[in-house]
Amino acid sequence: MERRAVTRLFKEFPHRSATYLWRMLESVQQQMGSKALISKPFQRLCDSNNRHVFDQITRQWADTRHEITLPEKGALLVAVRLLANVCNAVFSDHLFGFFQNVQKERFSQRYTGRFRVAHGKPPYSAFVPYSGLQSFSEAEPIVVNMQTGDGLSLMPLMFWYPCQLHGDLENGHCFLFDKIKGDGTNALLRYKAANYPCSMEITAALPEMSVSFR
Numbered sequence: 001m002e003r004r005a006v007t008r009l010f011k012e013f014p015h016r017s018a019t020y021l022w023r024m025l026e027s028v029q030q031q032m033g034s035k036a037l038i039s040k041p042f043q044r045l046c047d048s049n050n051r052h053v054f055d056q057i058t059r060q061w062a063d064t065r066h067e068i069t070l071p072e073k074g075a076l077l078v079a080v081r082l083l084a085n086v087c088n089a090v091f092s093d094h095l096f097g098f099f100q101n102v103q104k105e106r107f108s109q110r111y112t113g114r115f116r117v118a119h120g121k122p123p124y125s126a127f128v129p130y131s132g133l134q135s136f137s138e139a140e141p142i143v144v145n146m147q148t149g150d151g152l153s154l155m156p157l158m159f160w161y162p163c164q165l166h167g168d169l170e171n172g173h174c175f176l177f178d179k180i181k182g183d184g185t186n187a188l189l190r191y192k193a194a195n196y197p198c199s200m201e202i203t204a205a206l207p208e209m210s211v212s213f214r
Contacts, residue, residue, distance in 0.1 A: 015179035018058040026051075038143055038152045041089040045082060053079050094143050097124070098160050098171060099136035111135045115144060116171070121195065123170055138171055159191075163198050173198055 013024050028039065029046050036043065045054060057079045060072060095117050102113030110131060117126040118141075128146060136142070139159045144151040162172035173193035181188045189202040 013177070013180075016177055022054050022058045037150050038090065038094055038145065041086045044086055050082055053082070090143075093147070094145050095119070095128070096141065096143050097127075098138055098141055099130060100127070100138055100171070102130065102135050102138075104135070109133060115142075118174065141174065156189075161200065163193065163196075165198060166196065175200060 012027070013020050025042060026046060029036065029043050032039065044050060053075060057075055060075075095115070097116045097118040100114050100116050102111050104111050110133060113130045113136075114127045115130050116124055117128065118124050119126070132149075139155075139161055141154040141158050141160060142151050143154065156177065158174060158176045160171045160173070161175055163169065166173065173196055175191035175193050178190045178192045178199070180190070187203070190199060191202070192199045
């Protein structure tokens with residue numbers, strides 16, 4: 001699994017909202033084009049007809065302050081079905097999770113460990129043995145095709161990290177990006193845990209994590 005070049009897409013994603021998520025998805029697919037592997041099924045959402053549906057839906061979610069109308073509900077149902085079908089196409093062939101206990105073998109350039117499959121709610125019981133030329137952090141969430149070895153890291157959009165309030169959780173919470181305030185060394189990134197009320201903030205004053213979020 002080869003790591004891809006660093007991009008600046010995350011800097012154009014100030015907070016987690018339907019509108020910015022849709023814009024990021026469009027930008028990624030435009031840049032990847034025919035090179036897309038794991039995310040290729042999401043290109044269906046960028047077809048002219050489907051793009052119009054998501055442009056309309058995300059704009060309505062951003063603007064509305066009232067109950068949605070019947071036509072809006074119909075458009076929302078179409079969007080949800082499209083998104084569900086695409087996600088099913090991706091995760092029918094790929095696994096989401098994180099690597100554990102990855103260590104270098106004696107007298108070898110190879111690493112061994114296991115890939116913990118994080119589907120559903122914790123605790124996660126399924127795992128796959130790993131052997132390869134790269135080491136991975138347990139904080140790094142990755143989508144992997146076990147047949148081809150292709151993988152996609154989802155940092156800094158999300159990451160795994162321990163929580164003092166829930167020490168019994170294996171590998172901690174899966175924290176999802178929420179919003180960013182400021183810029184450069186003054187930037188503050190806020191993350192929220194999946195399925196829990198826990199949150200955390202990251203600044204340049206946290207050297208353990210700031211390097212990975214530049």
